[in-house]
Amino acid sequence: MARTPPRGPIRQNGPVQSSQEPTPSHQVPYRVLGPARALRADGTEAGLSGARLRALFTALAAAGGRTVAPDVLIDQVWAEEGDEDRIPALHALVGRLRRALGRDAVTSAPGGYRLAAAPDDIDLFRFERLADQAVRELDAARPEPAARLLDLALGLWHGPALADLPGHATDPLAVRAEARRDRARRDRLAADVALGRARDALGPLAALTAEHPLDEPLHALHLRALRAAGRPAEALAAYETVRRALADRLGTEPGPELSALYRELLEGEQVTPEARRPLPAPLTSFLGRDEELRSLGDELTAHRLVTLTGPGGVGKTRLALAAAEATAEPQVRLAELAAVREESGVPTAVLTALEARETQLWSGSTLPDPAGRDPLAALVDHCARRRLLLVLDNCEHVVGAAAKLTAELLAHCPGVTVLATSREPLGVPGEVVRPVGPLPEGSALRLLGERGAAARPGFSVGEDREAAAEVVRRLDGLPLAIELAAARLRMLTVRQIAERLDDRFRLLT
Template identity: 30%
Template sequence: MTMTTTMTSRRIRLSVLGPVRAWRGDQELDLGAPQQRVVVGVLALREGRQATLEALIDAVWDGDPPRTATLTLRTYISRLRQIFGTDVIATVNGGYLMRLEPHALDLTEFTAAVTRARTARDGGDHSTAAQAFHHAESLWHGSALADVPGAYAAAQRVRLERERHTATEERLALDIGTERAGAAVIDLTALVEQHPLDEGLSGLLMLGLYRTGRQAAAIAEYQRIRARLADELGLDPGAALRDVHQRILTGEPVPALAAPVWEQPAVAVVTSAPEQLPLGIRDFVGRTALIEQLTEVLVTREPGTPVVGIVGLGGIGTSALALHLAHRIRPEFPDGQLYADLREDRDVLTGFLRAVGVPAADIPHDPADRAALWRTVTCGRRLLVLIDHARTRAQVAPLLPAGTGSAVILTGGRRIPELPVTRWVSLSAFEPEESVELFRRVAGRDRVDTEHRAALDFADACSHLPLAVRLGAARLAARPGWSVASIGERLRVEMRQPVAVHEDCILVEAPFERDLAVLQAADPLAAVAFGLVALVDDDEVTVDTAARLLDLPETEAERLMETMVDAHLVEPTGYQRYRYLDIVRWFARRKAIAAHTQAYREAVLGRLGKPFPASLPKRALRAV
């Protein structure tokens, strides 16, 4: 019996560099259902090492196993033993391992071939190295684990594809120094189309074109990637690629290459999966349809790096939504999640490079070279990057990963048109019932449901701004003797004071202060108009009304109102029609009170032939 089972195991061959397949001799084996194939993939990729029961369960059910997971997994193992033979899958210390003969697994053969190739190359035997690299490439039959579902397979697929990509580059670097240069150029042209921002591939293509007598085409390729980097990322090529370009321009002989000349052998990148996302918000509510839409954009498998930009009024929840969305899709990005708050004064790019494993000593001092290194180390990885409170293209562009597989979420006060953003979203206030649901989760469900109408009135007084609703609900939760109606009345009184007096009001208005400061720096006249136009007591403000209040031509008044729309301080309601959220209107009025004398404010409203608004007592208009 022992001899029979041993001979059975020796005839087993496995392939994971493509769909997961197995053979006994020349006969292909049926590996069963998708989840059973996950088990095969996990055991095969361990290459003779043990896989714990917990690791297998996590891989099969993506971290959300049923109560029967252990029993079901043992059923899969039993079935696989019937398929492979009883000696192929062994039970060890409560886990399992797969015993295969040397080279029975295509991944093992690929790794060995690449090792032989690099050893030969480093020893100067480029012919043997090229043959070994070509053999390694021939073992691939599509994407690794192509028919295996789940996050585990996705993570391993990224890792293996990165190894394949690196080996392919090294093979092409050798080929362009031999009689295979013409074929290498064809391969490189196709790869550059798939990875248009990969400076390594473009540099190889330039050298291949140059060595085959196509100097003009090599220069054109440099101009293409330089323009693409500038248009999409606002960056210049790295120093190594510029050096290759210069050598081609001056007609210097290009020797046969053992490896791409822009590689930095001293940079020993240790693969790591950073997890930098701040804690998610446990009581997050709403935005359900929008989250589904943005998830579809970010987890696409289309070429390139999808970028979603979420903008809106301060306090409306852009950061909360971005963080909630990032936590939701994080399993799709197994190479790690990176986070940066651009309000903080620090070198974000250096921090990102260190987070993915680049030693501090190997990070270039030159910003362009740092950005180029970032594009190199991120190409082929599946990283999720969350950039909070972005303001300018110069801040963001160097942080965008290269290649296909990663994704970026941006938040900010306004759009940055110069960035290659896949989709911009302007966040609006909550729907009424979303506000009440947030109120319930913070203040207590029973308490709020008892005074549902009062809760709706309170949320309406907050203009359904999530930050204001949350702070009011937290205030109520800390005061069990108060009713919802009483806190709503206190809010209405506090909002109408000429100066914000309660700490909650100050906290709500802090983001408005930041938005107004940005507007003041960009367009001082728009910042003045923001306060003065808010003095009128109309639900909507037309361009005609704004022009008369400001004593300006309608074209200039419209420009100022649209500038405020871009800053999310007012909302458009139709053609040349605008409105303030009530909570923003009272903030704007306080700014006007602080900035202008009573006589001036009376004169401004007098241009409309209207009295002071009833909701703003005249005594409150005294200069503060």
């Protein structure tokens, strides 16, 4: 008799209690959401040794208990390895799989072979059932049971779908499963927003929208989360970002849902103390630089120009924004210079950043029209009687113009303090230069662990600490490089990443 292990009940209506569901991963007999693993009828783990044996098991498990024809199995297991007769080899491989799983686990049927298992015995199909139940709970405005179901569903993943199939990255079922996983991650964040935890969802949502710049429903959820977190100005900026992406890449305007949200944001925009400090919302937590942050705060209190220097990817911008967020200054403004191509455009870029915010915050008091005037003179006039912390980000490619602008502001605007980030100092009198170095290994491992867990739920550096330490060492402790490596944990193990770092550019881009 084929074994069918006990499984949790499938409820079609009403909230599902977590106590009625099995715990994920280890109680699912057959696992293909990651490297193939299987349990025998007695609960011991089956030894699936050999790439083709794992591929055959994965192909049968992906069928969910349905019969699979021999020619289909051959195509999946041997892929592009020639046209010779593989039928005898397939028969031998099925025999090996029966010995590994148990004699009755793989049955012959008219037209092929099948895995003697119910769909819920296979993690792929249990994931889909749990995710579908969660959608019904969300549709019924029951976010709490939806969140529990989605935690169970996402906990079943421990690597790429059907990872042991040759060509799994383009296999239609694997592609569908990965897309369904993205939808489940989105639904989990929607449950957080509905439960009043919008701030917790902002970082993961920002990462998802960056991965899917044209996904309007996802961007709509991000805007709702920003609004719920009390950040309407950032929601408006996020809307503008997706509007431009749709126009540039598809030649279309936002659809009804995004357009309606935009109108609601415009109608509900209020001037609040938080709105006077329009800094980008951090996508992720700030790690490993607490002492530097405290020292930087002291320097900004004592000096009017502090420049953070260091190589690209070392974390200058993130440290500057964290310091600006922590400052006691009543007004903080960010001027991002990365997109400025010519030095002559620097004053206009800074003036534009300030003008947009000032017009919004002080009704009836707008910036002077700089048409026909020197933009730098207009900027000095605007800032002359204001108290302001101005963050000039990414100055290195326009360092001459940034230095001239800073010198003018410091000379004529006594209430202005400048915090700059650059790969080289500005060279302005009174400048305090603070080099930003790589993260120490402990902080770098913590960063890899946190970002890795966001990319692949359940990841921990402890699963292969030696490989994780090798990754952060070979990436020189650079936060950006570590975050890019962590994103690859959706498809690779930390050991595989360490082994591929001889070609860092190809791996991380």
